[in-house]
Structure formats: structure tokens, C-alpha cells
Amino acid sequence: MALSLAFSPCPNDTFVFHALVHGRVAGAPSFDVTYADVDVTNTAAERGAFDLVKVSYAALPWLLDQYHLLPCGGALGRGCGPxxxxxxxxxxxxxxxxxxxxxxxxxxxxxxxxxxxxxxxxxxxxxxxxxxxxxxxxxxxxxxxxxxxxxxxxxxxxxxxxxxxxxxxxxxGLPIPLGAILARRGAVDPEAAAAWIRESVRQAWADPAASREYVLAHAQEMEPDVVDRHIGLYVNEFTADLGDAGFAAVEALLGRAADAGLVPQTSSSRATAWTS
Known part of the structure; x- marks a missing residue:
């Protein structure tokens, strides 16, 4: 049975997930894919609408009771802020x-x-x-x-x-936590999901040309040079593994926001994540 997967049509997401959604990751299941802006997936994830889903880190306080935070596949970095x-x-x-x-x-x-x-x-x-x-x-x-x-x-x-x-x-002094990948509790083995995504990222870096047609088809009329700059900025070492700096950035963002009364208090994202 196919798992449901949702992410944006932006070049960084299609580049990262190309191998996974095209059956090129050994041992991974098939997927029913939804392409949607993150504002849509944030709301849908609160209803438990997808098994694997890309959301905003800012939405985590409303989602971590239903989902595991995966330590890979998302968007977090430096020099890439709004x-x-x-x-x-x-x-x-x-x-x-x-x-x-x-x-x-x-x-x-x-x-x-x-x-x-x-x-x-x-x-x-x-x-x-x-x-x-x-x-x-x-x-x-x-x-x-x-x-x-x-x-x-x-x-x-x-x-x-x-x-x-x-x-x-x-x-x-921390990177900017933008988009997270979540796995629905009870529906997806988070350890397996992280392994699938890391292999998809590895393949994307190893053979960028393989995903080119797919990426451009979803890039909303974006010029190829802008696509390349977009991928180069948003697909980086944190895509493969959040690591200590990535988790520290998430903790800082949600902690400051909770202290300011902008989001609900939540337990540590590292504590509620699946990590390896």
C-alpha cells in the first residue's frame, strides 16, 4: 500500500525527493504524492492528512503529538532567510x-x-x-x-x-530553521523513513542531472539559473542531517517564540524527534 507524501513544488523539495518518489530507493514503498505550498501542508498535517509531510518548523508545536520530526530532508541553513x-x-x-x-x-x-x-x-x-x-x-x-x-x-x-x-x-549565531520533514506516528517507521530520505538526497547529489526534468517541470516557470541557485542554497549539509547546530536552531526558534507567547510551549524537539 502506498504511503501519502506531501511537499512543495519548489526545486529544493523536488530535487531531494526525486529518487524516492520515482522508486529509485531500494526497500522504500511507493508514494501517493501531493504538491502543495507549506501553508497548505501545515494545516493538513494538523489533521493527520499525510504519512510523510514537509511543514514549517514554526508549526511543530501543533504537530509533534501526531508526528516524529525527522533529522533530514528539510530546509535549514545560512544566508537563506525570508x-x-x-x-x-x-x-x-x-x-x-x-x-x-x-x-x-x-x-x-x-x-x-x-x-x-x-x-x-x-x-x-x-x-x-x-x-x-x-x-x-x-x-x-x-x-x-x-x-x-x-x-x-x-x-x-x-x-x-x-x-x-x-x-x-x-x-x-545559529542557522535558520525553515522547513521540516515529519513522519506520522503509527503509520511510518521513522528510522526507515530517515534512511529512505537520506538515500534520496545522496542520489540527488551524486547525479543532479537525473532529476533535472522533474525539477523544472514543477518549478513554476522559474529560469534554470534561478533553479540552480535555489537548490544550491537550500539543499545543504543540514538536508542530510540536522546535527547539533540544526537542533539548537529549532530549540532557539520555538523557545523564543513560546517565551513571547507566539506559539504553545512544547517539549524539546530533539526529545520528540527520531534521530540517529
Whole structure:
């Protein structure tokens, strides 16, 4: 029987999971794959909708009772943080309407921590692909963007007010925890799932050309050079193994957010994860 698997159509996810979903990982089952933005998977995972699922680290406090956190396959790194974009030379968010890609995304949680003493007037949850055009057209005063937008926002005539990754790294010295892979308790052996994903990552690095057609087919008209930069930034050593630095980053993010009353208190992510 096939397992259900959900991740985004972004190049880093399709690159990582190509071998697994195409039956190239020995011993792995078949999968019914859903491609969806992380705001969708965050909500669906709370209902236990998928056996393996990519979610935001910010959503973990609502999910770890149903899921194991896997120590591989996700998105965590340095120099890859969300950006707050504006038009012109706006210097702050006083009175601003800010478009965000989801209310339980890591990007929005980082934004709320950063903006704690300078909150905007209004937040609107907007599909990711509509944020930059909306800011450029004046529908929003600012937009919170992720992924490949850090390579393309200049094309929309926008300016980065703040790089939340730079802010986070400068403040904590830790990498930025963005997206996590979860295995549903009682449905998937987390040790086996981690082994499958690590082998899929290994194959992706060993033969990048093998996944090229699949990655480009799901890249939402992204240019090949942007695809390559996207994969190079978001698929890194933490994709293969979170390690001590990765878990420390997750603990710091959720701990700070809980202390600020932004997410529920949760036990250690390392304690509720399956690790090896």
C-alpha cells in the first residue's frame, strides 16, 4: 500500500525527493504524492492528512503529538532567510499592511519576533506567488517572501527592508530553521523513513542531472539559473542531517517564540524527534 507524501513544488523539495518518489530507493514503498505550498501542508498535517509531510518548523508545536520530526530532508541553513520587501525607500512598517505567505510559516514567526517592538498595522495572508506583484502594484505596503524571491525581487522594483535570516544569524549565531520533514506516528517507521530520505538526497547529489526534468517541470516557470541557485542554497549539509547546530536552531526558534507567547510551549524537539 502506498504511503501519502506531501511537499512543495519548489526545486529544493523536488530535487531531494526525486529518487524516492520515482522508486529509485531500494526497500522504500511507493508514494501517493501531493504538491502543495507549506501553508497548505501545515494545516493538513494538523489533521493527520499525510504519512510523510514537509511543514514549517514554526508549526511543530501543533504537530509533534501526531508526528516524529525527522533529522533530514528539510530546509535549514545560512544566508537563506525570508525577506521583508517594500517599494521605494520606506524605512519602517508604521501603519503598513504586510502580505505574508501563511500564519504558521517560519517566515512569519521570524517576522513576528523581529517586529515585536515595531508591529505593522495589518497582516494579510496571501498566496506566495501573489506577494511581490501585490507589493509592486501598491495593494500591500510590504511583503514577506521566501525561497527564490530573494533572487528575483529586484525585477519587481522592490527593496529589501530587512533580511530576517541575517537578523536571526546575527542575533543567535545559529542557522535558520525553515522547513521540516515529519513522519506520522503509527503509520511510518521513522528510522526507515530517515534512511529512505537520506538515500534520496545522496542520489540527488551524486547525479543532479537525473532529476533535472522533474525539477523544472514543477518549478513554476522559474529560469534554470534561478533553479540552480535555489537548490544550491537550500539543499545543504543540514538536508542530510540536522546535527547539533540544526537542533539548537529549532530549540532557539520555538523557545523564543513560546517565551513571547507566539506559539504553545512544547517539549524539546530533539526529545520528540527520531534521530540517529
Amino acid at each position: 525577506l521583508v520587501l517594500t517599494r521605494g525607500d520606506r524605512a519602517d512598517l508604521t501603519g503598513a499592511t504586510v502580505a505574508v505567505p501563511g500564519d504558521r510559516t517560519t517566515a512569519y514567526l521570524l517576522f513576528r519576533l523581529w517586529a515585536a517592538d515595531r508591529p505593522p498595522a495589518r497582516i494579510e495572508v496571501v498566496p506566495f506567488h501573489e506577494i511581490m506583484p501585490g507589493v509592486a502594484a501598491g495593494r500591500y505596503d510590504a511583503g514577506l517572501v521566501i525561497h527564490e524571491a530573494r533572487f528575483t525581487y529586484h525585477r519587481h522594483g522592490l527593496t529589501a527592508l530587512v533580511d530576517l535570516g541575517e537578523w536571526w544569524e546575527g542575533d543567535t
